[in-house]
Amino acid sequence: MHMRRPSSPAFAGYPGKVNPVSGALVALALAALVIASVLFLKSGGFSSLEPLPALQYQNNPTNFLGNRYRLTGQIHSMLLWQEGTGKLVAVQPEGLDSRVAVFVPDSLGVSLHTGQRYHMDIVVREGGLIYVEDLVKY
Amino acid sequence: MKAAFLFLSLSVSILIGQAPPPGMFDSPSSSKSSPAPAPAASQPSQMIVSPPPLIDAQAMNDLGDKAFDVESDSIDFENGSFNWKGRSFDIGSSRVARARFERYLASPRISDDDEIYLGILQKIAEMLSLAGEEDMKDSEQLNDEVFKAWKLLFVAGRYELDGGASLTVANQVYNIWRIRDENQNIARGKTLMAEERKRLERELASNSWMDEREFNEVQKLKAEGRHTGEVWEGVTDATFTAERLAELKARLALMETQGTANGLQAKLQFQSQIVNLLLTRRYEHCLIAATFYRYAFRGSHQSLQVGLEQLQSFIPVSDFTPTVETVELLAREAIADVRVGVNTVNSLYESNELFAALERLQETYFLGEYQPEVLQYPPDRKKKLLQIYRNVTEVRNLLDLKDYAEVEAVVERTKEMAYDFPASRILSGVRSAQRLSNLSLMAAQQAIGLGDFAKAEAALARATQIWPLNPAIKNYTADMASKADISSQATMLFDEAMSRSDYRSIFDRRTEFGAALMRDPDRSALLKEAVERVGKVEILISQAEEMSSQNNAYTAWEMLLRAAEIDPDDPELARAQARLAPRVADFVSALDSAQRAEAEQNFAIALNRYLAAQDIFPASKTCDEGISRNGKKLMEQITLRQMAVGQGS
Numbered sequence: 001m002h003m004r005r006p007s008s009p010a011f012a013g014y015p016g017k018v019n020p021v022s023g024a025l026v027a028l029a030l031a032a033l034v035i036a037s038v039l040f041l042k043s044g045g046f047s048s049l050e051p052l053p054a055l056q057y058q059n060n061p062t063n064f065l066g067n068r069y070r071l072t073g074q075i076h077s078m079l080l081w082q083e084g085t086g087k088l089v090a091v092q093p094e095g096l097d098s099r100v101a102v103f104v105p106d107s108l109g110v111s112l113h114t115g116q117r118y119h120m121d122i123v124v125r126e127g128g129l130i131y132v133e134d135l136v137k138y
Numbered sequence: 139m140k141a142a143f144l145f146l147s148l149s150v151s152i153l154i155g156q157a158p159p160p161g162m163f164d165s166p167s168s169s170k171s172s173p174a175p176a177p178a179a180s181q182p183s184q185m186i187v188s189p190p191p192l193i194d195a196q197a198m199n200d201l202g203d204k205a206f207d208v209e210s211d212s213i214d215f216e217n218g219s220f221n222w223k224g225r226s227f228d229i230g231s232s233r234v235a236r237a238r239f240e241r242y243l244a245s246p247r248i249s250d251d252d253e254i255y256l257g258i259l260q261k262i263a264e265m266l267s268l269a270g271e272e273d274m275k276d277s278e279q280l281n282d283e284v285f286k287a288w289k290l291l292f293v294a295g296r297y298e299l300d301g302g303a304s305l306t307v308a309n310q311v312y313n314i315w316r317i318r319d320e321n322q323n324i325a326r327g328k329t330l331m332a333e334e335r336k337r338l339e340r341e342l343a344s345n346s347w348m349d350e351r352e353f354n355e356v357q358k359l360k361a362e363g364r365h366t367g368e369v370w371e372g373v374t375d376a377t378f379t380a381e382r383l384a385e386l387k388a389r390l391a392l393m394e395t396q397g398t399a400n401g402l403q404a405k406l407q408f409q410s411q412i413v414n415l416l417l418t419r420r421y422e423h424c425l426i427a428a429t430f431y432r433y434a435f436r437g438s439h440q441s442l443q444v445g446l447e448q449l450q451s452f453i454p455v456s457d458f459t460p461t462v463e464t465v466e467l468l469a470r471e472a473i474a475d476v477r478v479g480v481n482t483v484n485s486l487y488e489s490n491e492l493f494a495a496l497e498r499l500q501e502t503y504f505l506g507e508y509q510p511e512v513l514q515y516p517p518d519r520k521k522k523l524l525q526i527y528r529n530v531t532e533v534r535n536l537l538d539l540k541d542y543a544e545v546e547a548v549v550e551r552t553k554e555m556a557y558d559f560p561a562s563r564i565l566s567g568v569r570s571a572q573r574l575s576n577l578s579l580m581a582a583q584q585a586i587g588l589g590d591f592a593k594a595e596a597a598l599a600r601a602t603q604i605w606p607l608n609p610a611i612k613n614y615t616a617d618m619a620s621k622a623d624i625s626s627q628a629t630m631l632f633d634e635a636m637s638r639s640d641y642r643s644i645f646d647r648r649t650e651f652g653a654a655l656m657r658d659p660d661r662s663a664l665l666k667e668a669v670e671r672v673g674k675v676e677i678l679i680s681q682a683e684e685m686s687s688q689n690n691a692y693t694a695w696e697m698l699l700r701a702a703e704i705d706p707d708d709p710e711l712a713r714a715q716a717r718l719a720p721r722v723a724d725f726v727s728a729l730d731s732a733q734r735a736e737a738e739q740n741f742a743i744a745l746n747r748y749l750a751a752q753d754i755f756p757a758s759k760t761c762d763e764g765i766s767r768n769g770k771k772l773m774e775q776i777t778l779r780q781m782a783v784g785q786g787s
Contacts, residue, residue: 058746058747058750061742061743061746062743079745079765079766079769080766080769080770080772080773082773082776082777085773085776085777085780088745088769088772088773090749097753098749098750098753099749099750099753100746100749101742101745101746101769101772103772103776126779127740127741127743127772127775128740128742128743128746129742129745129772129776
């Protein structure tokens with residue numbers, strides 16, 4: 001019996017056209033967009049990275065050794081923590097029902113909780129383990 | 139049959155010697171010419187007949203005592219002697235006596251010759267009797283018949299049944315007569331010598347008178363001076379006469395001594411023979427000999443001076459003087475008892491108490507086997523009693539061999555033939571022995587069970603000693619041998635299965651192995667471990683099947699995985715997994731992939747695949763453990779790597 005996790009919510013899209021009648025509201029929306037873009041850029045600019053092909057990675061991680069990707073997902077569970085080294089967490093990539101193991105070094109200084117969503121800058125290192133270089137909660 | 143010997147026992151103990159004076163033999167046959175001496179009859183053997191106890195098995199002594207009344211006038215089971223009225227006859231070795239009695243039972247009717255022989259003996263007894271056909275015999279008739287009886291003894295001695303006893307008596311009588319004649323000659327010689335002695339004495343007296351007269355004449359002439367006074371001192375007639383007289387007196391004394399010795403020797407020989415005839419149970423001959431003795435010797439010579447030891451062993455009572463009449467009375471009493479015994483046998487036989495009849499006949503036979511009543515006992519009855527006797531002998535032999543099963547069969551057979559046969563007493567003893575043997579065997583089995591082999595061996599030996607042919611012992615030993623064989627085979631199979639880690643086959647034959655390896659503590663421990671191992675697998679398989687039936691396939695698989703941790707090669711587990719695998723193929727595939735990666739120490743890959751498997755079955759304990767295990771390995775690697783980087787920088 002498969003027990004599927006509920007799908008994570010997708011990013012909300014932007015409205016396709018401006019209503020001249022409600023100019024004020026559009027202006028406010030544009031302002032919010034500007035603010036969001038600023039914040040996005042401030043987070044490191046992960047959008048320049050390719051998203052991790054999670055399914056392929058799960059099938060054969062060694063094919064991705066040394067590659068850098070962007071991983072967007074939700075912290076599913078804390079697997080292990082080694083003080084001074086880091087944490088092993090299970091992350092459910094966005095759009096997938098399965099999970100991948102991710103190592104988050106203590107040097108990033110982040111507090112992770114299950115259920116949090118992050119954009120992560122990751123590298124597939126020796127052994128095929130995903131190392132988080134940077135991450136931004138969203 | 140318990141009283142007659144009592145007074146005899148009081149009379150035969152002290153023997154008073156009396157030397158008969160010469161010439162005192164007064165046989166009525168003195169006027170007859172002495173017959174030629176008969177050939178010396180062989181001395182009848184002593185009454186050495188060992189009694190054949192019907193049952194005398196040493197091992198069943200008590201049983202025999204119970205089965206047979208040893209207090210009766212019967213056979214002494216211990217000493218092999220025949221008891222009669224409290225007195226013991228030694229009747230030889232038991233085997234010989236038994237054979238003799240069996241031969242007697244098997245013998246046909248006595249022959250015509252034997253009948254004639256018995257008639258001759260009866261005729262001799264009648265001739266020696268003082269009573270005639272109508273009146274008492276006068277002296278002349280008696281003397282005549284005594285001599286005829288003596289001659290008939292030689293006729294009787296020719297018969298086989300006599301065994302030479304008649305000739306022995308005849309020889310004794312002849313011996314007496316011969317000595318009597320010798321003594322008569324001595325007496326006549328003594329008379330002549332006495333006359334000569336008187337003549338010599340007279341001559342000597344005459345010579346003495348003449349010498350005295352001559353001496354007085356010489357003395358007178360000497361006084362007158364006409365003689366010197368010297369006399370002749372040389373040999374004279376008187377000297378020779380005196381010498382002849384002394385010689386004659388010496389010869390007289392010698393003849394007297396010789397006569398006395400001859401008479402004493404003859405008397406002692408005769409007495410000895412009479413006692414021997416009694417002890418050899420030749421009662422008829424004993425009576426005949428005693429009668430001859432009485433005719434040969436006067437009343438003052440009737441005290442027995444010989445056979446003291448024999449009679450004392452026969453009748454151990456002192457303070458009484460045994461006489462020839464006493465022995466004669468004993469013989470008559472024995473003859474009467476034989477008649478009573480045979481009558482008793484007949485009575486018992488006719489009342490169908492055949493075993494008692496056999497016992498009484500045996501007693502009667504050993505008391506008077508030469509008596510006509512015994513010899514003439516009907517052969518058809520003896521034949522029937524012989525069958526019982528042989529059965530009883532067989533029982534005795536079987537008891538000696540401790541073949542109790544066969545004893546039972548023969549006793550039952552004998553009981554059918556003789557209803558008074560003491561079967562229950564014998565069977566009681568037999569069954570006691572059988573029970574005792576079986577109990578010892580059970581003790582041996584228990585000791586084996588407890589591993590006390592020394593005790594088992596002793597108990598088995600005791601069971602075998604009591605009843606060597608106990609069929610249970612045979613079965614027991616066969617069973618033991620079979621078990622030993624099974625045990626060795628089972629040990630081999632167990633070792634072979636253990637070498638292959640084939641715990642399932644051990645589990646399947648756990649009962650057989652358990653019994654076979656009971657006395658092997660090391661293998662027993664291994665067996666226990668193997669059985670427990672497979673037992674756990676069995677439980678998990680059962681639980682998995684239950685879960686599967688409840689549509690919890692992944693949980694079921696988890697249980698099979700637990701079972702695989704215990705015994706991954708168990709064939710039943712493999713079959714269970716094969717049955718379930720199609721339903722959990724994705725999970726199985728993920729786990730398999732994870733386990734292979736872990737085995738290759740690709741811990742990151744393994745971790746991810748355990749996570750993938752857990753995504754399929756989140757409650758998987760296997761995945762939990764795999765994730766934890768591989769996570770730790772990964773963390774160790776990362777730590778080491780960071781340390782290496784730190785040291786490098």
